[in-house]
Amino acid sequence: MNIAPAEHITETDAQGVEFLLAEDGHAIPLRHWPVAHPKALIHIAHGMSEHSGLYADAAAVFNAAGYAVMAHDHRCHGLSVPIDKLGQVSEHQHWEAVCADMRSVNVHGKSVYPDVPWILIGHSMGSFISLSFAERHSQHIDLLVLQGTNYEAPWFTWAAHWFAAFECWRQGVNARSPIIHALTFGKFARAFKPGSDYDWLSRDTQFVQRYLDDPRCGVTCSNGFWRDLLEGLSRTQRMSNLRKIRKDLPIYSFAGAKDPVGKEGVTVATLDDKLETAGMRDVTLKIYEDARHDLFHETNRAEVLSDLIQWLDDTLVRVAQPACTLKPAQEPAAWLAGSA
Numbered sequence: 001m002n003i004a005p006a007e008h009i010t011e012t013d014a015q016g017v018e019f020l021l022a023e024d025g026h027a028i029p030l031r032h033w034p035v036a037h038p039k040a041l042i043h044i045a046h047g048m049s050e051h052s053g054l055y056a057d058a059a060a061v062f063n064a065a066g067y068a069v070m071a072h073d074h075r076c077h078g079l080s081v082p083i084d085k086l087g088q089v090s091e092h093q094h095w096e097a098v099c100a101d102m103r104s105v106n107v108h109g110k111s112v113y114p115d116v117p118w119i120l121i122g123h124s125m126g127s128f129i130s131l132s133f134a135e136r137h138s139q140h141i142d143l144l145v146l147q148g149t150n151y152e153a154p155w156f157t158w159a160a161h162w163f164a165a166f167e168c169w170r171q172g173v174n175a176r177s178p179i180i181h182a183l184t185f186g187k188f189a190r191a192f193k194p195g196s197d198y199d200w201l202s203r204d205t206q207f208v209q210r211y212l213d214d215p216r217c218g219v220t221c222s223n224g225f226w227r228d229l230l231e232g233l234s235r236t237q238r239m240s241n242l243r244k245i246r247k248d249l250p251i252y253s254f255a256g257a258k259d260p261v262g263k264e265g266v267t268v269a270t271l272d273d274k275l276e277t278a279g280m281r282d283v284t285l286k287i288y289e290d291a292r293h294d295l296f297h298e299t300n301r302a303e304v305l306s307d308l309i310q311w312l313d314d315t316l317v318r319v320a321q322p323a324c325t326l327k328p329a330q331e332p333a334a335w336l337a338g339s340a
Contacts (some may be wrong), residue, residue, distance in 0.1 A: 005029075008082040017079060020072070020108055026092050028101050029079035030072040030108070033059040038068035038143070040117040040316060041109050045102065046071060047124030047148070047294075048229075049087070049185075051078030052216050058296040058305065065309045068113060072105050074098045074129070076225055078216055080315055083251040087221035095228035102133040117142035117316060124148045124261060124293065125229065132236045138246040141313055145308065146253040148293050150262045151271035154234045161230035164223055175226035180226050188260040188293075200260055200292055206298040237271075242278035250282040250315045251275060254292030254308070256298065284311065 005014045006027050019027040020036040031052050042062055044055050052071035059069040073080045075093045085093070109118060120141050123131030127149035134144055152160075185197070192199040198208050198218060211217045221229075235241060255268040264269040265287040272285045286307060287298060293305045 033069040039066040041113045042119045044071035045122040045126030089224035096172045119143040121145040135244045143308040151267045157234040164227035167223040174222040201294045254286040259293045
């Protein structure tokens with residue numbers, strides 16, 4: 001159900017944004033880039049300290065290739081909260097609600113496009129959220145794409161969660177720990193000094209400046225947000241939960257060879273190995289030489305998006321029958337063309 005925007009959202013901010021009613025009454029900010037007779041609907045889950053509006057340029061490329069696109073702002077991010085509350089947790093702004101909103105957008109997307117496949121693309125933190133969603137609802141996903149992802153041993157993220165919980169006790173839930181920052185975003189930035197604190201995102205200096213100039217990007221998340229994210233990640237990457245994903249779900253992971261989040265591609269490959277160990281039968285990995293973290297905004301983004309669209313097109317034809325059995329399997333060519 002579409003509802004009015006929250007009071008903190010200006011008329012300018014609300015342009016091009018619709019608001020979905022979440023189960024707890026929260027207004028989920030949602031951007032929608034439609035096309036007529038789409039091959040499929042792509043749902044983009046954005047990363048930490050950014051928002052769905054950054055994906056308008058990628059959505060235009062997907063639109064040109066015949067894909068409709070939706071992207072929403074996670075809790076504690078984007079238009080979900082006033083600027084001075086970004087990254088903070090509260091009664092309605094927390095990790096479990098972040099995950100619950102994924103299902104709300106999934107249901108809404110299927111109501112708007114009831115007869116096309118549903119593709120989930122998660123970037124960075126959004127890849128963890130998407131993987132968690134797949135563990136709970138893989139029957140509602142036709143293709144899963146993980147960009148700029150990572151794998152850490154669940155014991156490590158569980159221990160890190162306890163450190164973040166200690167910082168919540170020491171400083172406050174919505175305080176910002178300089179130690180947590182130094183071990184995460186600060187560490188990523190140090191790998192590309194001299195330069196801005198966000199040169200690790202991309203070699204494209206214009207995009208980095210655009211990110212720096214955006215008041216809803218680059219916000220340091222609170223101790224409470226880190227505590228909950230790390231606890232959620234420790235659960236998501238457990239083998240017992242990875243095994244809950246349906247085994248025939250096609251999964252495509254891609255990352256930059258200079259991405260500090262995925263340890264230069266090493267832990268991205270580890271995640272793919274874990275998925276295959278969990279029984280996934282259709283896992284593909286691509287690493288881009290010299291690229292950094294945000295591949296949709298890298299200097300080689302045309303190559304990245306072309307490769308991704310080729311994989312989507314090829315996989316839709318090969319898989320043919322969506323998980324939700326919305327299209328007849330005997331007509332994959334017509335379905336892909338959007339004329340079925």
